[in-house]
Amino acid sequence: xxxxxxxxxxxxxxxAITAGLGMLALGASAWAENNSAPEPELAALLKADNPGIAxxxxxxxxxxxxxxxKIDWRYETVIYINLATKGKTAQRMWxxxxxxxxxxxxxxxxxxxxxxxxxxxxxxxxxTSEPAKLPWRLGMWDPVYWDKHKQxxxxxxxxxxxxxxxxxxxSGPTPAGVFNLDERRGRQKLGFYSAGMYDAMFIDLHYxxxxxxxxxxHGTTPSQYRKxxxxxxxxxxxxxxxxxxxxxxxxxxxxxxxxDAQVKGEVPRFFRSSPSKxxxxxxxxxxxxxxxxxxxxxxxxxxxxxxVMFKDYKGQLPKIAR
Numbered sequence: 001x002x003x004x005x006x007x008x009x010x011x012x013x014x015x016a017i018t019a020g021l022g023m024l025a026l027g028a029s030a031w032a033e034n035n036s037a038p039e040p041e042l043a044a045l046l047k048a049d050n051p052g053i054a055x056x057x058x059x060x061x062x063x064x065x066x067x068x069x070k071i072d073w074r075y076e077t078v079i080y081i082n083l084a085t086k087g088k089t090a091q092r093m094w095x096x097x098x099x100x101x102x103x104x105x106x107x108x109x110x111x112x113x114x115x116x117x118x119x120x121x122x123x124x125x126x127x128t129s130e131p132a133k134l135p136w137r138l139g140m141w142d143p144v145y146w147d148k149h150k151q152x153x154x155x156x157x158x159x160x161x162x163x164x165x166x167x168x169x170x171s172g173p174t175p176a177g178v179f180n181l182d183e184r185r186g187r188q189k190l191g192f193y194s195a196g197m198y199d200a201m202f203i204d205l206h207y208x209x210x211x212x213x214x215x216x217x218h219g220t221t222p223s224q225y226r227k228x229x230x231x232x233x234x235x236x237x238x239x240x241x242x243x244x245x246x247x248x249x250x251x252x253x254x255x256x257x258x259x260d261a262q263v264k265g266e267v268p269r270f271f272r273s274s275p276s277k278x279x280x281x282x283x284x285x286x287x288x289x290x291x292x293x294x295x296x297x298x299x300x301x302x303x304x305x306x307x308v309m310f311k312d313y314k315g316q317l318p319k320i321a322r
Contacts, residue, residue: 042152042322043137045152045320046137046138046152046153047099047135047137048068048099048135048136048137050137050138050152050153050154051154051317051318051320052094052138052153052154052155052317053068053094053096053136053137053138055089055154055315055317056068056080056094056096057069059310059312059315062310062311062312063176063286063310063311064176064177064178064285064286064287064308064309064310064311065178065287065308065310066178066287066306066308068096068136069133069135071133071136071306072130072267072268072289072306073130073131073133074265074266074267074268074304075267075304075305075306076097076098076258076262076263076304076305077095077096077097077098077139077250077251077258077262077303077304077305077306078095078096078136078305078306078307078308079093079094079095079096079217079247079305079306079307079308080093080094080096080308080309080310081093081094081159081161081174081237081307081308081309081310082310082311082312082315083161083173083174083176083309083310083311084311084312084313085163085231085313086313087312087313087314087315088315088316088317089155089312089315089316089317090229090312090313091158091159091160091161091228091229091230091231092155092156092157092158092159092229093155093156093157093158093159093237093239094138094155094156095138095139095140095141095156095247095250096136096137096138096139097136097137097139097140097258098134098135098136098137098262099134099135099136099137100134138153138154138155138156139250140156140243140246140247140250141153141155141156141157142156142157142240142242142243144242145157145158146322150321150322151319151320151321151322152320152321152322154317154318154319154320155317156243157228157239157240157243158228158229158239158240159228159229159237159238159239160220160224160227160228160229160230160231160232160233160237160238160239161173161174161231161233161235161236161237161238161309162174162215162231162233162234162235162236163231163232163233163234165234168234170214170234170235171234171235172234172235173231173235174215174233174235174236174237174309175205175213175215175235175285175309176285176309176310176311177205177285177286177287177309178270178285178286178287178306178307178308178309179203179204179205179270179285179306179307179308179309180203180204180267180268180269180270180300180302180303180305180306180307181201181202181203181204181251181302181303181305181307182201182202182203182204182205183204183264183300183301183302183303187201187202188200188201188202188248188252190248193216193218196220196221196224196238197216197218197219197220197236198218198219198220198241198244198245199218199219199241199244199245199247199248200216200217200218200236201216201217201218201247201248201251202214202215202216203215203216203217203307204269204270204271204280204302205283205285206271206279206280206281206283210279210281212279214235214236215235215236215237216236216237217236217237217239217244217247217307218236218237218238218239218244219238219239219240219241219242219243219244219245220233220238220239220240220241220244222241224238225240228240237309251263251303251305252303262304263303263304264301264302264303264304265301265302265304266299266300266301267299267300267301267302267303267304267306268289268290268297268298268299269290269298269299269300269302270283270284270285270287270290271283271284271290271298272290272298275300275301287308
């Protein structure tokens with residue numbers, strides 16, 4: 001038997017932790033690189049004809065849903081979540097980005113900023129007519145998951161959405177609907193937020209009582225990873241922490257993958273009251289654009305990210321080997 005001192009053991013443990021953190025940092029770096037710059041062959045398969053995007057487009061017309069091709073031009077990112085409790089596409093998330101030319105994006109040539117700057121007609125939405133919409137691509141996915149399955153990504157990653165827990169009055173199914181993310185202070189929290197919640201981003205919703213929604217997209221604890229892909233949360237949208245951190249960084253512009261004007265700006269709002277009021281009222285969860293009495297679009301300054309939560313029990317995605 002080999003005997004070592006407490007000091008030697010402490011040094012050995014510290015060295016192991018440092019090495020482990022280094023490996024985690026390398027893994028996180030590889031994750032970001034894989035998501036921001038896929039190899040050319042894979043990038044070509046993540047375009048608008050990707051089976052995952054084609055599936056979402058095929059759902060046009062179902063309740064609380066807006067097809068990718070009908071998303072307002074002001075949004076640069078859209079997050080789709082299937083809340084269905086069973087089915088081949090249940091409990092999955094798709095993170096889509098506008099399919100822009102990478103060279104133009106890196107050079108800072110932003111189409112949104114150019115359109116607004118050149119409009120000059122004084123209308124609320126900045127344009128007299130809607131500009132041509134760019135197609136979508138699968139913008140984020142979990143490479144660890146997809147490399148393990150040796151498949152081309154057809155969605156981003158697995159999630160867990162809400163169900164009712166007896167005795168817990170705040171638990172319940174995740175609300176279906178079309179939502180903005182809440183841009184107000186304190187509604188995005190990097191790192192630990194509360195028990196089992198990491199990198200939280202709350203949806204913009206007040207209930208009829210005036211209570212602000214507690215539904216967030218967030219990372220969960222490792223003990224819950226095995227439940228991803230099944231309904232299990234108290235109402236939020238849970239995901240693996242590596243995915244919640246990447247999504248948080250992307251939506252808030254922390255990873256520099258999107259130009260500033262693609263991260264935040266003027267977007268449609270889905271409530272009728274003033275954005276400055278502490279309680280927002282008159283929500284529309286169907287994704288229909290709202291207009292003032294003078295015909296101007298109701299907008300707010302917020303994230304150019306839309307969240308679409310729907311239910312589809314019959315969908316199926318093909319497996320594409322890599």
